Amino acid sequence: MSIAPDTAPIELDQAQVDLLTEAFGGLSIDDILLDYANLQQPPYAMAGLGFAISVVCGLTFSRLVQNRLDGWKKDRLPLLPLGNTETVMSYTGILIGVTLFIGGSLQVFGFAAGAAYLTALVLSILTGGALWAQLERLMTQVEAGNFKAVDFDNFDEFF
Numbered sequence: 001m002s003i004a005p006d007t008a009p010i011e012l013d014q015a016q017v018d019l020l021t022e023a024f025g026g027l028s029i030d031d032i033l034l035d036y037a038n039l040q041q042p043p044y045a046m047a048g049l050g051f052a053i054s055v056v057c058g059l060t061f062s063r064l065v066q067n068r069l070d071g072w073k074k075d076r077l078p079l080l081p082l083g084n085t086e087t088v089m090s091y092t093g094i095l096i097g098v099t100l101f102i103g104g105s106l107q108v109f110g111f112a113a114g115a116a117y118l119t120a121l122v123l124s125i126l127t128g129g130a131l132w133a134q135l136e137r138l139m140t141q142v143e144a145g146n147f148k149a150v151d152f153d154n155f156d157e158f159f
C-alpha cells in the first residue's frame with residue numbers, strides 16, 4: 001500500500017527528511033520543492049476575453065449613440081439624457097472589458113492579480129468617467145447648435 005504524498009506546501013526541513021528517507025526516489029531538495037511550486041501561466045485568456053468584451057460592447061455603444069444622433073437629425077428627438085439602460089449597460093460592459101484586459105496584461109508583466117485588477121479598475125473608472133462627461137458635453141453642444149471641433153490637445157475642455 002503506497003501513501004500518496006501530501007499536496008500541501010512543503011517546508012525545507014520536511015524536504016530534507018523526505019530526501020533522507022528516500023520518500024521521493026532520490027530527488028534533490030530543489031527538485032522536491034519544484035514539485036510543490038505553484039507556477040501559473042500568465043492570464044492571456046483573461047486579457048483576450050476582456051478585449052473581446054470591450055470590442056463587442058464598444059460596437060453596441062457606438063451603434064446606440066449613432067442611432068440617437070440619427071433620431072435627433074431626422075425627428076429632433078432629444079439627445080440627452082444619455083444615461084438610459086441600454087447605453088449605460090453597454091458602456092459598463094466596455095469598462096468591465098477594459099478592466100479585464102488591462103488587469104490580465106499587467107499580470108503578464110508580473111503584477112500580482114489583486115494589484116493588477118485594482119489598478120485596472122481605477123484606471124478604467126477614471127478614464128471612463130472623464131470620457132462619459134466629455135460625451136455628454138459634446139451632445140449638449142450638438143443639441144444647442146453650437147458644436148465645435150474637439151481639441152484633444154486642450155485638456156481643460158475635458159473636465
